[in-house]
Amino acid sequence: MKDYIIEAKAVKKTLGSGAGQVRALRGVDLSLRRGELTLLMGPSGSGKTTLLLILGCMLAPNSGQVIVCGRSTADADKEGLAKIRRDHIGFVFQSYHLFPTLTAAQNVQLALDIRGERRRKAAEKSRQALKMVGLQQKIDALPHALSGGEQQRVAIARAIVANPSAVLADEPTGALDGSNGRTIMNILASIAHERGSAVLVVTHDPRVLPFADRIVHIEDGRLVDQPSDGPERLRMPKAAAFGT
Amino acid sequence: MSLTLTLASRNLLHDRLRFIATLVGIVFSVVLVMIQMGLFLGFGHMVSTMIDHASTDLWVVPKGAKCFEDPSLLDLKLRDRVAATNGVATVIPLVIGFSDWRLDSGEMTPVFMVGVDLRDGGLRPWNVVEGNAQALSQHDTVAVDRSYFERLGVTGIGSTAEIRGRRVKVVAITDGIRSFTTTPYIFVDLKNARTYTGTPPDRANNLLVRLNNGADREKVLQAVRAQVGNAEVLTTDEFRSRSRSFWLFGTGAGAALFAGALLGVIVGTVIVAQTLYSSTKDHLNEFATLRAMGSSNGYIYKVIIYQALLNAVIGFCIATGIGALVVEITAKSALPIVITPWLIAALAVLTVVMCVASAIGAIVRVVRIAPATVFMR
Numbered sequence: 191m192k193d194y195i196i197e198a199k200a201v202k203k204t205l206g207s208g209a210g211q212v213r214a215l216r217g218v219d220l221s222l223r224r225g226e227l228t229l230l231m232g233p234s235g236s237g238k239t240t241l242l243l244i245l246g247c248m249l250a251p252n253s254g255q256v257i258v259c260g261r262s263t264a265d266a267d268k269e270g271l272a273k274i275r276r277d278h279i280g281f282v283f284q285s286y287h288l289f290p291t292l293t294a295a296q297n298v299q300l301a302l303d304i305r306g307e308r309r310r311k312a313a314e315k316s317r318q319a320l321k322m323v324g325l326q327q328k329i330d331a332l333p334h335a336l337s338g339g340e341q342q343r344v345a346i347a348r349a350i351v352a353n354p355s356a357v358l359a360d361e362p363t364g365a366l367d368g369s370n371g372r373t374i375m376n377i378l379a380s381i382a383h384e385r386g387s388a389v390l391v392v393t394h395d396p397r398v399l400p401f402a403d404r405i406v407h408i409e410d411g412r413l414v415d416q417p418s419d420g421p422e423r424l425r426m427p428k429a430a431a432f433g434t
Numbered sequence: 435m436s437l438t439l440t441l442a443s444r445n446l447l448h449d450r451l452r453f454i455a456t457l458v459g460i461v462f463s464v465v466l467v468m469i470q471m472g473l474f475l476g477f478g479h480m481v482s483t484m485i486d487h488a489s490t491d492l493w494v495v496p497k498g499a500k501c502f503e504d505p506s507l508l509d510l511k512l513r514d515r516v517a518a519t520n521g522v523a524t525v526i527p528l529v530i531g532f533s534d535w536r537l538d539s540g541e542m543t544p545v546f547m548v549g550v551d552l553r554d555g556g557l558r559p560w561n562v563v564e565g566n567a568q569a570l571s572q573h574d575t576v577a578v579d580r581s582y583f584e585r586l587g588v589t590g591i592g593s594t595a596e597i598r599g600r601r602v603k604v605v606a607i608t609d610g611i612r613s614f615t616t617t618p619y620i621f622v623d624l625k626n627a628r629t630y631t632g633t634p635p636d637r638a639n640n641l642l643v644r645l646n647n648g649a650d651r652e653k654v655l656q657a658v659r660a661q662v663g664n665a666e667v668l669t670t671d672e673f674r675s676r677s678r679s680f681w682l683f684g685t686g687a688g689a690a691l692f693a694g695a696l697l698g699v700i701v702g703t704v705i706v707a708q709t710l711y712s713s714t715k716d717h718l719n720e721f722a723t724l725r726a727m728g729s730s731n732g733y734i735y736k737v738i739i740y741q742a743l744l745n746a747v748i749g750f751c752i753a754t755g756i757g758a759l760v761v762e763i764t765a766k767s768a769l770p771i772v773i774t775p776w777l778i779a780a781l782a783v784l785t786v787v788m789c790v791a792s793a794i795g796a797i798v799r800v801v802r803i804a805p806a807t808v809f810m811r
Binding site for chain 1: 436444445447448719720724725726733806808
């Protein structure tokens with residue numbers, strides 16, 4: 191029980207109103223464990239992103255419960271949810287969402303700055319995080335001077351620099367080629383296995399399957415048993431996952 | 435530099451054209467307010483210039499006199515009563531009034547006579563650059579300011595003209611004693627002033643009261659007040675304030691200047707608010723990212739307010755430079771613009787308040803950002 195970083199219990203969420211109302215989640219139970227890389231897969235409109243937003247405390251469920259590091263989020267207001275995100279969760283976005291006017295190091299440092307970390311210490315931690323993702327040579331580069339893969343690595347460094355308990359990644363390889371995709375997944379796997387964070391990767395990129403410790407499928411707002419091709423993919427060597 | 439300040443400055447410089455437009459708006463606004471308030475102060479100084487340069491502690495003025503130029507008269511018998519009051523050293527009658535100045539060419543122009551007994555001092559011409567103020571004790575002699583030479587048909591010492599049918603000679607020339615109206619001041623001896631203004635010998639417009647060294651001003655003031663009956667006794671500060679209040683607010687001139695300043699503030703606020711809002715809108719995705727990362731609203735407000743403050747500081751510095759130039763250019767004009775350290779400090783505060791207030795629209799916009807939007811983009 192203590193290894194659960196984020197738990198969703200009987201979570202339901204309806205989006206929109208009137209005729210456009212959609213039941214995005216229809217009672218989801220999911221737990222993210224420390225040191226485990228979980229893949230959340232499903233077709234478009236299945237509810238993956240809604241579940242990610244709820245697990246990431248950006249959206250409140252209509253019913254059910256979300257527990258982050260043993261604390262229920264039910265009573266938290268917007269600022270309270272922001273604090274939970276700040277204290278426990280790192281995010282990696284498909285479109286990176288780096289600040290175009292800040293250098294790679296400053297982008298990473300921002301995650302510490304919002305936590306009120308002292309500048310010198312934050313700068314040192316940022317350098318370490320960039321080193322971990324192999325970008326120690328690019329700390330002063332602006333995002334536009336970096337490749338897509340490098341930008342995503344900066345985004346990962348930003349997500350992990352504060353040593354969060356959980357890292358939630360939304361389609362992190364979606365815009366990357368095979369080589370960069372593999373690098374990113376290796377980094378995310380090491381964050382789970384070496385740093386002990388709970389890592390959730392939302393994707394419909396089958397190339398990432400070999401990196402998963404666990405695969406969760408969602409369809410029509412419900413978690414379902416994994417499709418039949420899952421085990422074959424899991425047996426595929428990681429090196430071959432994104433082609434050679 | 436803190437990261438929030440870095441982010442704020444980069445956000446501003448990201449769109450240089452918009453940044454320049456913002457600065458132009460702030461500079462326009464601050465310079466407009468500075469000039470209006472500088473005119474207000476300059477006008478205030480000009481309307482009280484005679485009071486400021488009078489060597490006196492108290493003024494005895496006709497009841498209800500609104501300003502230095504008030505033509506009402508006092509009975510000179512008051513002079514002896516005031517002079518007999520304990521603590522009073524000297525009482526100096528002052529005669530003022532409008533008269534006509536006839537140039538040698540035959541043209542007429544109105545002038546404002548200022549006459550005191552030069553032996554007593556009280557209100558001598560100052561900044562005398564040619565001739566001698568003592569020479570005014572001679573009959574039919576005058577002191578004029580060099581800025582009115584053309585108007586008065588004067589070329590220098592020894593020039594002549596006619597006042598009320600009497601030939602007068604210029605014996606002293608001053609520099610920078612300008613009237614806030616178009617009517618030049620002419621300094622003369624008390625007797626000549628009576629002649630030129632038609633003031634009876636037993637009347638004066640004001641009495642200038644000097645106190646003995648070490649006299650208790652408040653006590654003497656009360657004692658003099660008890661002596662003057664229907665007249666009023668004012669300290670120099672009170673008379674200055676009353677005079678300024680009459681000309682600045684009684685005439686509506688001050689209100690017009692304040693209205694101009696207010697317009698400047700409104701224009702500046704609208705321009706800064708508009709550009710700050712549009713800058714924030716352009717960076718909405720970044721603010722949403724910050725929010726998604728867990729930043730507090732306060733952190734985001736700080737970035738926006740830093741942007742506003744940077745606008746304010748840079749805009750204010752440029753505006754102050756322009757203001758200094760305007761002060762220099764208008765120094766010798768009919769209405770010099772006066773910018774005091776207090777005005778600069780007040781404008782600095784006003785600029786900051788204006789820019790920070792302008793950030794409210796942007797902040798309201800940011801507050802509405804849902805962090806989840808960052809996953810939709």
